[in-house]
Amino acid sequence: MSVIQDFLRYNRQMILPEIGDSGQDKLKKSKVLVIGAGGLGCPILQYIATAGVGTIGIIDFDKIEIHNLHRQILYTEDQVGLSKANTAKATVEKLNPLITVLAFEEKLTIDNASKIIADFDIVVDGSDNFTTRYLVNDTCVALDKILVYGSILGFEGQLAVFNHQGSKNLRDLFPEPPNPDDVPNCSFNGVLGTLPGMIGTMMAHETLKLIIGLPSLRNELILFKTTEWGFLKLAF
Structure with missing residues (x-):
């Protein structure tokens, strides 16, 4: 029965010769951890779930707030005050009941990072602060886990893949x-809600490519400026 269910749900991507049955099977067997269920995490979770990633982990210790709703599209106003991780889990399970979703309602720290990340094949970092980004990067390097990195601010976004088959990591780009006092953030500088949707979708797309085995970013940083649709790929 699961073979029939898989075909009915995923056949529009399975008919791509680059994916087929074998690619879909890779997605089904994959385990992806998403760091943060916010502006980037919401579209990432939606698209990797509906594509059929078999096991998805969500880690976020925050609660849903009213100002999240313009960009964090997994949530609704009646869910304000609830756990992001658990609410995202429930929504993603409705999007695709064929997959397994795990929620970690806790802050990622130096004490729990290795234990949580060790169980996953790929980590997708949708966090919004440098402390977490460097912790995630360093843990992925130590455990030899692939890391999909993205960041946003205002009208601009970045995307990269780290630690994939011997490729470089975040500290090779930014040692x-x-x-913290020199770094702007969305709380003070703002962000248009569609931007995390675009960058998060790009991160999800790159994650799916990595799982399937398609060509992906390698020692390259994507800079995406949406005001002028400037798209720049830099080698590092």
Whole structure:
């Protein structure tokens, strides 16, 4: 029965010769951890879930707030005050009941990062602060896990893949995190809600490519400026 269910649900991507039965099977067997269920995490979760990633982990310790709703499209106003991780889990399970979704309602720290990340094949970092980004990167390097990286601010976004088959990692690009006082963030500088949708979807797309075995970013940073549709790929 599961073979029939899989075909009925996923056949529009399975008919692509680059995917087929074998690619869909790779997706089904894959385990992906999404760091953060916010502006980037919401579209990432939607698209990897509906594509058939077999096991998805969600880690986020925040609660849903009213100002999240313009960009965090997994949530509705009646869910304000609820756990992001658990609410996202429930919504993703409705999007695709054929997959397994795990929620970690806790903050990722140096004490729990290795234990949580060790169980997954790919980590997709949708966090919004440099402390978490560097912790995730360093843990992925230590455990030899692939990391899909993205960030947003205002009208601009970035995308990269780290630690894939011997490729470079975040510290090769930015050796040390910047001073927190020098870093702008969405709380003070704002973000148009569609931007995390675009960058998060790109991160999901790159994740699916990695699982299937399609060509992916390698030692390259995508810079995407949406005000002028400027798209730049830099080698590092």
